Amino acid sequence: MRWLGCLFVLVLTSASALAQESQSRFPSNRNFPNFIGFMSNPVQSLDPRALTQIVPMFSSAWVSSYPALPEGDFQIYGPAVNVALSDRFSIGLNQGGYLDVHTQNQLQGPRGRERNVQRDREGWANFGGFAQYTLIEDVPNQFLLTAGMRLEVPLGSESVFQGTGPPYMAVYGTGGKEFGNFHVLATAGYEFPLGTDRVTTQTLYTNFHLDYRLTPVLYPVFEINAAYRLNEFNLGDIGGRGFGAFSNFEASGTTVSYAAGLNAVLIQDKLEMGAVYQGPLYTAGPLDFDVLLVKFVLRF
Numbered sequence: 001m002r003w004l005g006c007l008f009v010l011v012l013t014s015a016s017a018l019a020q021e022s023q024s025r026f027p028s029n030r031n032f033p034n035f036i037g038f039m040s041n042p043v044q045s046l047d048p049r050a051l052t053q054i055v056p057m058f059s060s061a062w063v064s065s066y067p068a069l070p071e072g073d074f075q076i077y078g079p080a081v082n083v084a085l086s087d088r089f090s091i092g093l094n095q096g097g098y099l100d101v102h103t104q105n106q107l108q109g110p111r112g113r114e115r116n117v118q119r120d121r122e123g124w125a126n127f128g129g130f131a132q133y134t135l136i137e138d139v140p141n142q143f144l145l146t147a148g149m150r151l152e153v154p155l156g157s158e159s160v161f162q163g164t165g166p167p168y169m170a171v172y173g174t175g176g177k178e179f180g181n182f183h184v185l186a187t188a189g190y191e192f193p194l195g196t197d198r199v200t201t202q203t204l205y206t207n208f209h210l211d212y213r214l215t216p217v218l219y220p221v222f223e224i225n226a227a228y229r230l231n232e233f234n235l236g237d238i239g240g241r242g243f244g245a246f247s248n249f250e251a252s253g254t255t256v257s258y259a260a261g262l263n264a265v266l267i268q269d270k271l272e273m274g275a276v277y278q279g280p281l282y283t284a285g286p287l288d289f290d291v292l293l294v295k296f297v298l299r300f
Contacts, residue, residue: 027084027300029084031087035142035178035183036183036265040223041207041225042293042295044189045223045225046150055079057097057295059294061074064287072101082094096126098122099123099157099162123157123162124160125160142178148171150169152169166193168193185208185209187206189204201229202230205228207224208223209222221262221274225258225278227255228253228255262275271297273295276292
C-alpha cells in the first residue's frame with residue numbers, strides 16, 4: 001500500500017498549482033464563510049454550496065458477523081473533487097477510491113473444530129459523481145437550497161464486490177442555514193437503478209448535520225443518517241456500492257446511524273481537517289458496525 005501514500009502526497013503537493021488556476025477560473029462561492037460540510041456520508045451527503053476543492057479522505061470500518069456478511073474490516077482511500085462552474089452550479093466526483101478488505105470466515109475443521117480463515121482483498125470502488133444547482137441563495141439570512149443529481153457507474157473491482165449490476169442514479173435536495181454559531185445542513189434523496197439485475201435496490205434517504213462554531217477554528221459535529229430500502233439488498237456487497245456509504249448494510253427496511261466528531265478550520269475557506277466516528281442507532285437486522293472517517297479539505 002506504499003503507493004497510496006505517494007498518491008496522497010501527490011494530491012497535497014499539487015494543490016498549490018491547482019489553486020492558482022482555480023481561483024481565477026473556478027472560484028468557490030464564499031458567501032457562507034462559517035459553514036462546514038457534511039462529514040460522515042460523502043456519497044449521499046453533499047454540501048449545498050458551489051465549491052472548488054479537493055477532499056482527500058480515509059475511512060476504516062469494522063463490521064460484525066451477519067448472515068451472508070462475514071466479520072471483518074475494510075479501509076478506503078481516495079480524494080473527492082468538486083468544481084464550481086459558477087457561484088450556483090457545481091459538478092464533482094465523490095465516489096471511488098481504493099478498497100482494502102479483510103474478512104474472517106469460520107470453517108468447520110476436523111473433528112468438528114472451528115477455525116477462522118482470514119481473506120484479504122484489494123481493488124477499486126465504483127465510480128460516481130454529481131451535478132447540482134443552488135435554487136435559493138439568501139446571503140443576508142445565511143440560507144441556501146440546492147437541487148442535484150448523482151450517478152454511479154459500476155467500474156469497480158469484482159475482487160472487492162464492486163463492478164457489477166446496473167448504473168444507479170439519485171435525485172436529491174440539500175440545504176443549509178446558520179443560527180448564530182450553529183449551522184444546520186440537511187439532504188434528502190431517492191436512489192434507483194438504471195437497469196435490471198439479479199439484485200437491485202431503491203433507496204429513500206435523509207441525512208442531517210449540526211455543528212457549533214466553538215472557536216474560529218474548532219467545530220464539534222453531530223450527524224444523523226437514515227435510509228429506507230424498498231426491496232432486498234445483497235449483504236455480500238460489503239463496499240456499499242461506493243465510497244464511504246457505510247450506513248447502508250441492511251436488507252429491506254430502515255437503517256439509522258449517528259456520527260460525532262470534530263472539524264478544524266485551519267485557514268478559513270481554504271484548509272480544513274476533521275474526523276468523525278459513526279455507529280448504528282437502528283438497523284433492520286442484528287448488524288453492528290463502527291466507522292472512522294478522516295478528511296482534509298483543500299478549497300480554492
